[in-house]
Amino acid sequence: MTPLKTLDGPDHYQIAWIAALHIERAAAEAMLDEEHATPTGFTRHSTDANAYTWGRVGDHNIVIASLASGVYGTTSAATTASSLLASLPSIRVGVLVGIGGGIPRPDEESDIRLGDVVMGQPSGRMGGVCQYDLMKAKSGDKRERKGFLGRPPTVLLNALSRIQAFHE
Missing domain, CATH: 3.40.50.1580 (Nucleoside phosphorylase domain)
Incomplete structure (x- = not known):
């Protein structure tokens, strides 16, 4: 060896x-x-x-x-x-x-499959990832966001920008 x-x-x-x-x-x-x-x-x-x-x-x-x-x-x-x-x-x-068991499918254009890499991207005041246990159940089958995770490090967001440009 x-x-x-x-x-x-x-x-x-x-x-x-x-x-x-x-x-x-x-x-x-x-x-x-x-x-x-x-x-x-x-x-x-x-x-x-x-x-x-x-x-x-x-x-x-x-x-x-x-x-x-x-x-x-x-x-x-x-x-x-x-x-x-x-x-x-x-x-x-x-x-x-790990396995992203809580990844939503907001529309049919989001085809997320096992093996895909998913990274949060900040939007407005959100860091980009809403943790599954940071939701509060409300009456009428509605949910209220209690919080979200912080944004990814800038070095990863810069890499994401490069990947997005490549796919354009």
Whole structure:
């Protein structure tokens, strides 16, 4: 077995990929072009219980983490991300990758399928993603939005603009 490449510091990793389910983590790890050993000089924060996989996709060194098995939801995702950032302050972009079970189909032109990448785009005063549990049921089968998630990082919105221009 070939020894894994080791980078000389955790600062070489600027993208974090968080998976909610173990099967989604397996898919993330299968996407790696190259797996790495834990970087030299990596110091885990005392509150960080995450298990990491280090590697490269294309030109980007990424670190993969997942929610604890059997523990799901926004609190678990926030804990995983906070712990990751405490140990890896060089992370610039973090993505939670998983199955978008709550993606609406507002019209027939929206053909969203398993495997598609969906990213929130700010509109007006909204950040672009309305979290499923941020709605309040009202009488008459109506719903009232209680809130929304913040907008994606500018670096991702710039990439989105480039993709949109390509498709024009």
